[in-house]
Amino acid sequence: MSNNQPQSRPNRGAPKTNPTRTYSQTKRPARSKAEIARRIFFAKCIIVFCMLFVLGGGVYLLSRSGLFKSKSSNAGGTALSTVTFADQTPAATEGSSDTQPSTLPDDLTGYTVILDPGHSGEDTGCGWPLNSSEIEEKDITLKIVNAMEEDLISRGAKVYVTRKTDDTVGIYYRMAEVHMICMDIAKERGTLPFSAEKEQDLRQKCEKIKEINEWQKFSTEGMGFMAGFGANEDLKALMDMEAQMTDVVFVSIHINSTGDESEYEIKHGAAVHYADDEYISSPSHDEGGEPRHDPYYGRNNELNSKFAQMLYDTYVQDFPEMVSYSAQQSHLPSAFAVIREQGLVGTLFEVGFITNPHDRDFFYDDEKLKATAISLDDAIEAYFKSLKGEPAATA
Ligand SMILES: [Zn+2]
Structure with a gap:
């Protein structure tokens, strides 16, 4: 002035x-x-x-x-809004999904999918013609999983597969692998719920299970801490950790068959299995195996069921010819080891029946197998996005 x-x-x-x-x-x-x-x-x-x-x-x-987004989030189920489990992961937060949901429709950054191609090596799974190797389950599942993996990676997901080759790996090898992957993920996030000594102990046990099951696919000894009815303390600790990891899913791909020739034309279409605590812990599923532990009740039962249903619905919407011959088959609680012996949300998905001539034509067609992979990945993506408006699982 x-x-x-x-x-x-x-x-x-x-x-x-x-x-x-x-x-x-x-x-x-x-x-x-x-x-x-x-x-x-x-x-x-x-x-x-x-x-x-x-x-x-x-x-x-x-x-x-986010105030203006809640409406579209509720309506479409794809827009991102409030804080969720996924938003807490560094990658998901970094993905600027809050500002650009519509421009990143396929962004699975921050999510992890563990894929399991059913059977391998000497364990061929079902085949056709019966007792021949013209077309075998283990090859079809690997083709589908390879295509799923490639597509999921292109969508930004982190993908693990339990096998990349035809080398024989048993079921408990795969489960030990899943537990080790989950420990890796939790460690990376700093959320490992046990001491370094306990982690070392569990890793050694998993390595031993993998070693045995590389060559002896159905060894009782090879089950390690997964042997018997219920869950021992080691398995419980791992499953509790995995049940918290709702941004990781497990999908095991299989092909169905029937041994009864009169059913070849009747039994067809997809079948989807999911783990359920009550079902697995019921006396009818206590096969008397030793050792015996308390039943485990920490699985994400509702999410397991929802995930299985979404996979089936998406798949048969894309391939109406693969609708199951039985409504029950389309969504059934099961006790298969691959979904029973770990705590992730997961499913065992049977793509169709190799013994049914119409389904079989599908399996000979590589383009259809590739399209199957894309369809299942669409379902996985829709499932993850459907969780965005929900609180994190607290099982
Ligand atoms: Zn199978």
Whole structure:
């Protein structure tokens, strides 16, 4: 501020005798109307501009807060909104999904899928013609899983597979592998729920199970801490950890068959199995194996059921010819080891019957197998996105 400034105020009403002021005072009335009108106009413009700026900023901040998104999230199930388990993972948060949900429809960044191609090596699974190797389950499942893996990676997911080759790996090898993968993931996140010593102990036990099951596929000894009825302390600790990891799913791919020739034409279509605590722990599933432990009740039963149903629904929507011959088969609780001996949300998905001529044509067609993989991946993606509006599992 200069010293001249204060003078203008007392001079505003100064007498006309002051020549230096006269000029200005005589001129001022002449142009003041236009000047004032212009200034008022500019002032109005600035006010309007500021209001628009403030309003625009407010709308932007509100949209960032998610308040405007909850509607689309509820309606479509794909938009991302409030804090969920997925948002807590670094990758999911980093994915700027809050700002660009519609531009990233296929973004599975931050999610993990463990794929298990059923059977391998000497354990061929079912085949056709019976007792021949013209077409075998282990090859079909590997083709589907390979295509699923490639597609899921392109969508941003992290993918693990229990086998990449035809080497024989037993069921408990696969389960030990799943437990080790889950320990890796938890360790990376800093959420491993036991001590370093316990982790070391569990890893050694898993390695031993894998070693035995590389060559002796149905060894009782090879079950290790997974042997018997119920869950021992080691298995329980791992399953409790895995049940918290709802941004990881497990999918085992299989092909069905029937040994009864009269049913070849009847039995067809997909069958989807999921783990359920009550079902697995019921006396009818206590096969009397030793050792005996308390039944385990920590699985994500509802999510298991939901995930299985979503896989089936998406698949038969894409391939109506693969609708199951039996409504029950389309969604059934089961006690298969691959879904029973770990705590992740998971399913054993039977794509169709190799003994049914129509389903079999499907399995000879590599394009159909690839399309099956895409369909199942679509379901996996839809499942993960459906969880976004729900709280994290607290099993
Ligand atoms: Zn199978």
